[in-house]
Amino acid sequence: MSQDVYVLGVGMIPFCKPGAHEPYPKMAATATRAALADAGIGYVSIQQAYVGYVYGDSTAGQRALYEVGMTGIPVVNVNNNCSTGSTALFLARQAVASGAAECVLALGFEHMSPGALGEVFKDRPSPFQWFNEATDELVISDLPLALRYFGGAGLAHMQEFGTRVETFAKIRAKASRHAANNPLALFRKVVTEEEVMASAMLWPGVMTRLMACPPTCGAAAAVVCSEDFARRHGKALAVRIRAQAMTTDRPATFEANDMREVVGFGMAREAAALVYEQAGVDPRDIDVVELHDCFAHNELVSYEALGLCPVGGAQAFVERGDNTYGGQVVTNPSGGLLSKGHPLGATGLAQCFELAHQLRGTAEARQVPGARLALQHNLGVGGACVVTLYERA
Template identity: 70%
Template sequence: MNQKRVFVAGVGMIPFVKPGQNRPYHEMGAEAVRLALDDAGLRYTQVEQAYAGYVYGDSTCGQKALYPLGMTGIPIINVNNNCSTGSTALYLARQAVASGVADCVLAVGFEQMNPGAIGSVFTDRPSPFADFDAVTDALVDVDLPLALRYFGGAGQSHMRKYGTKIETFAKIRAKASRHAANNPLALFRQVVSPEDVLNEKLIWPGVMTRSMACPPTCGAAAALLVSDAFAQRHGLRRDVFIAAQAMTTDFPDTFSTHDMIDLVGFGMTQEAARRVYAQSGVGPEDIDVCELHDCFAQNELITYEALGFCPVGEAERFVETGANTYGGAVVTNPSGGLLSKGHPLGATGLAQCYELTHQLRGTAEARQVAGARNALQHNLGLGGACVVTLYQKA
């Protein structure tokens, strides 16, 4: 297909906070959109379509969040794709612009979460995670909330296969805290050492401590995507564009290999990344900065390998040599990632877009990755869906 180039005209994000410290979801969403409109220099009346992402909410929450900005009659599509909801909204918005259906499209994500581990809301019908749970029950013998069993089990699998140590996961968590210290929008900004992480409460002895899991979070973020012609016509910035994007869902190996690493989306990530590299002609060695889905420190380590930043089985060495931070091969999660910035499910993918847009603009302040030109985004939701996006500096 002959698709149009899609530019990121504006981004907005509000500070992420703990449940109970937040405003209602619709106020958070509307504020993020206002910030994105101001950043772009656009009016809401110029938006032709909107995609609103959230997981925990009733139907048409997107309308509730956007109507205060203007009841313009545009299509508002509500999106729910578990933890990849925000980037799924972004994926749909990009498609609308790239295909020529619209010239100015909004993607917004928000989440109003409750404290504690996430779980099913509807318990009177089959769970979409039933197949995942069946595999997990056969492989993981610990009594923990499901997300901890999924990703802790994947970390344990990596430890057994490749000798990865819990200390390596602690170093990933400590790295997240150092990065978040420079992000005023992050939930946790206190720097911790690997030793601090290891001395915390054990969630899973030998595998995971408390802060290796991301916290429930409330927040919102938004992005405005436009065509080249629209940007030129309205005098908008054209310094950041989406060079490639791919979305995948589960393949048979998610369940057939009986490996927790595959169960938590390794194959989805690997294939989405392969498609993005093929579309763009850019390889993993060309990536300067990456916002990846570190819902658990264990998943960040696994994702290094799935994205091709290092060979399979060598992620521990990638961490040990400092390749994942400033001065290394690719700066991962300069925002602090989900571990420190927080993870309001519907907003996460668009918060990643916010961070990488500022990195490529050169406006990330103390978090700035020097000379960044290629920025990769990875957003994963179990159940499952994965979106990988490559942004480039024009």
């Protein structure tokens, strides 16, 4: 049997550039304490913890949480590339839904280095080997791999549907307008479509620098619990996890000869379909979305994967303003990864933080009026995708 799971508390610290942050245990402990305070409980009430990070040594999760308390609970370290934070949330929700625990912490943090992402262990087969080989066949470029992955996905969309590079610039400009209202975002300066296009060209005709998210450091956390736990402790419940799904790659990732599949289009589409089926909702019922916009190109591709618009309809979706306030669905009111930042292990839980506040009605200047259903999409090449549907309780 499965029981309902609620988001009782969320916490997050301002994201910042590498070198401008505290050591990871301090960042993680601050976010954890904020989530506990938001939930109105002490660390002694936490029965299990799932802690996500990508760049760190084994048991860094314990090191981080020992700053908060040493209560002997199970602490599980999670590493699932850019979907790490939402994978920690997925495991925390499962623990509560199954009845294995009543109150569980999901924590994510990242201490990143400047520059493009790279592999750490070069003396063994890379988990990206097949992805790199597929990219080498489809994309001719000497750019860093992440740019080739997601720029290549955007290029595939451009070639099939005539999507203009200016459409990606519109997405980035929209992200900046949203982030201007988010005090926790790394970049809060509003930029125009023209300024995005005028930034340094990384891939001529495909991508400028402002279309890529920056390396970022930070931490975020969420406390999830059962209804019985909340009732016994006198806690009001405002946000329920209505449905959630996690998917990994299928053969089409490498066999479709399509860079959109290489970067997770199929995983995202399958996870979203499972969530909509579990919840009995239509994509057009969604009020607000936090999706994985590591590049403006992936935001556009994700509109279609999540069913927010038809395949091939993303450019028109953007041009109509259906991705912002006053349109069909507000996407990334936080500013998204493009403006808020992308500390890999924390990203999924920062998305949870934003959507919890949206459904509570406490997002202040970012508030989506009347938000009732909120969708989260967090993707990691390699690969894993977690899609979560929250509803106002």
